[in-house]
């Protein structure tokens with residue numbers, strides 16, 4: 001284990017981040033909100049093509065705000081992606097709503113519109129939360145049309161997919177309310193943070209209000225509603241401003257990594273994570289599934305890589321398989337849950353943009369050695 005650790009996806013800094021952070025120090029605008037927050041919000045909103053954005057301290061907070069704006073209250077049903085990170089769906093519980101999990105489709109691994117329509121017929125749902133896994137856009141146009149047809153609020157969890165597009169439209173612009181994450185391992189990072197995006201300016205105003213403790217416009221502390229401490233600091237936003245200058249570069253690097261895996265692994269009985277021809281993923285994580293009937297398991301790959309000090313990770317364990325959600329309904333359009341199958345046969349490969357071609361070739365070699 002001589003080599004230095006290769007990560008799944010670690011922060012990549014460039015220098016401008018520190019310039020903006022220094023500016024905040026130099027002007028003593030360390031706190032509260034300030035120029036970095038304003039400029040970071042503007043740059044992301046412009047990039048994604050939405051009217052307004054509110055920088056928050058996590059993507060989970062942005063999703064929570066979205067669920068609140070959708071009016072989810074005790075007992076309300078929210079139809080959610082099944083194959084995702086728990087943070088996509090947990091905010092429903094914060095508002096005492098009930099998640100119903102929707103299976104994946106095979107073309108993007110994301111929410112299956114067919115299963116979604118079954119769910120929309122079965123339940124009088126308050127909202128839909130659709131995630132774009134690993135930077136691959138879901139069938140967002142179909143999901144959006146279904147939400148319109150059934151008059152349900154669409155919340156897009158674009159935490160993993162900043163910069164990805166479907167039909168030329170950025171992810172994070174399809175939902176009525178949209179969430180991004182700048183957690184440490186995402187395509188760009190602020191060390192930790194998130195953003196709420198919407199074309200509804202009143203909604204973004206409300207998020208700014210709720211996320212700063214719901215203080216009424218009074219000299220004293222007057223509260224008519226319950227608030228939260230969810231805002232992003234001006235220091236953290238400085239990192240984000242610097243990172244935005246390199247988002248396209250990160251995406252190009254991630255794409256090159258995906259293509260190199262695809263080429264290197266093409267003779268093995270495996271498939272890379274799929275995407276639609278009319279989409280451009282941001283290729284945040286390269287993943288593969290091992291074909292059915294093979295003896296090699298994802299865990300074999302993970303352990304073989306770990307032995308060489310290389311990080312990889314199982315696919316998200318589906319929400320309907322999580323002990324905490326054992327009583328929630330799950331809807332599939334097929335006979336067997338596809339999300340379970342992807343989880344059983346899939347793995348996220350090291351996708352760090354600082355990984356060299358040589359290191360990647362070594363990873364491909366280790367995987368090939370198992371078959």
Ligand SMILES: *Cc1c(COP(=O)(O)O)cnc(C)c1O
Pocket residue numbers: 057058059060061084085087088131157159160180181182183192193194
């Ligand atoms: C990272 C992530 C989140 C949560 O973002 P945080 O900033 O870590 O709170 C939500 N959903 C998905 C799909 C994610 O990958």
